[in-house]
Amino acid sequence: MTDQMAAYTADKARRIQLSLAKRRNREWRFRVMGVASILVAFAFLLGLMISIVLQGYTAFLSTEIKLTVDLTPAALGLPKTPDGENGLYLKKSLENVSYRRVLRQAIRAEFPEITERRHQRTLYQFISNSAEYDFRDRIISNPSLVGGKRDIWVLAGDDVNQYQKGNISRDLPEESRQFKDHQVNWYNSLLDQDKIRTVLNRHFFSRGDSRDPESAGILGATVGSFYTLLVTFLLSFPIGVAAAIYLEEFAPKNKITDFIEININNLAAVPSIVFGLLGLAVFLNFVGLPRSAPVVGGLVLALMTLPTIIISSRAAIKSVAPSIRDAAYGMGASKMQVVMHHVVPLAMPGMLTGAIIGMAQALGETAPLLMIGMVAFIVEIPNGPFDAATALPVQIFLWADNPERGFVENTSGAIMILLAFLILMNSAALLLRKRLERQSA
Incomplete structure (x- = not known):
């Protein structure tokens, strides 16, 4: 009888141990699945954030081109004698200046060998459409800039901007590239003269929407x-x-x-x-x-x-x-x-x-x-x-x-x-x- 009771007790203890072991295993598997689900969710979130950052950090940068512009009254189409006080021109006169024409003359002066109108139109795209408005605001806010030639930095067009950032692959053949070989040569010429630089994209934080991505802001x-x-x-x-x-x-x-x-x-x-x-x-x-x-x-x-x-x-x-x-x-x-x-x-x-x-x-x-x-x-x-x-x-x-x-x-x-x-x-x-x-x- 004593042997039977001892065997029964040992068998019951063994079953309890097996039950506890199964319970611990289930608990361990549940913890593993919980930790794995958290890690998987974190990995997806991290991958999403990395993808957004890699695509979006370049939005905080912009490309500028250095141009030598002729700011003499004759080039700007202003009268020889200033109409304001202290030898300065009035805002009304400066608002009527064709600043786009002035910037285009400046970019053409960098490449005097380009005479075909087709290539000139492509060259004009090196400058952003909003550059003329920035240029105008700069002159109106400081009329003393009028007179002589001055070096200014203007916002580059989207193609130049994307090529400078590396978003347009330089290894693709010309027919598969938006930025053609002759544009690459013009870009390299400006780059060799230190007339292209990358700066903080202040327009992204200081402007509203625009049809030109390089000048659009939030x-x-x-x-x-x-x-x-x-x-x-x-x-x-x-x-x-x-x-x-x-x-x-x-x-x-x-x-x-x-x-x-x-x-x-x-x-x-x-x-x-x-x-x-x-x-x-x-x-x-x-x-x-x-x-x-x-x-x-x-x-x-x-x-x-x-x-x-x-x-x-x-x-x-x-x-x-x-x-x-x-x-x-x-x-x-x-x-x-x-x-x-x-x-x-x-x-x-x-x-x-x-x-x-x-x-x-x-x-x-x-x-x-x-x-x-x-x-x-x-x-x-x-x-x-x-x-x-x-x-x-x-x-x-x-x-x-x-x-x-x-x-x-x-x-x-x-x-x-x-x-x-x-x-x-x-x-x-x-x-x-x-x-x-x-x-x-």
Whole structure:
């Protein structure tokens, strides 16, 4: 009997050990799969980021060509005697100068052997179309430059810019290359004379959209996104927080509030393009607000982010300990005093976190803005929320649809800027929440 009991006990212990070993193996496999999934996701994310950076970092660089321009009054078509004070020409006179002709004469002077009109037109493409406007602004802002010949750096055309950056392969045969052999010879001639340089692309950060990739910028889209988010925040945050406070603290629990809560949760899952259609029908066609204006984009995105802010604000209010309310009631505080003096300040970190995350979501939205017309080609920088503008994700969408190599790098560069803003906003949400939690503790 004792031997049978010992054998039974040993067999049971062996089964338990096997069961524990299987459980440990399952747990180990689960951990391995979890770590592997994280590594795979991180590898895809890293590959995506590397691809964007490799394609987009060149957007922050531009190519300039050094030209010797004739700025004598005769070459500029100005009267011999200045019409302003101190021997300077007035702005009105300088605005009438054909600066394109002056720059073309300067580039032709670098290659006097080029006499065919066909080759001259190709040579003119070495200079960006926006170079004449930069040149004009420089002369108007400093009229003392008029007189004699001066060396200036002008923005190069897109072909020269891409060839300088190495985006046009130099190993391809001429028939497969956009930059032909005679253009390569002209480029090498300028390069040997140190008349080509690579500098920071200031136009990318200081201008709006352009049909020329070398002079296109994101400032207009960035300002449009700022005004759009400003309108979105000013509307969605106070309304969302007030709705969350009422539903959580004051609203009676009945079928009506249950219906409202269900619809708020459903609205959080509605595709964003539906809000764009709503904005098109209501704000543009019915109310008559200006098309392509950030104020309309802000109204649409405010409707889209309201459910997110309400849900996160209600969760923050629920997380406040009941003992806080009980202590306030015990001190004789009213319902309003309990909510506004104790509950809301303690829930504010969660509310602000939800609001910032909602703003980050709104910053990356494209579909609703396309529906209300913010996809228009806008060159000017908007001065207010009622001016025509576009947004950063819409600008990326427009550039991505353009096959030119210069717009490909501009697209990736704008994506890098957008990702930087999103990371900054999410980081600000985390830091703000931790700081407010420390203060409330």
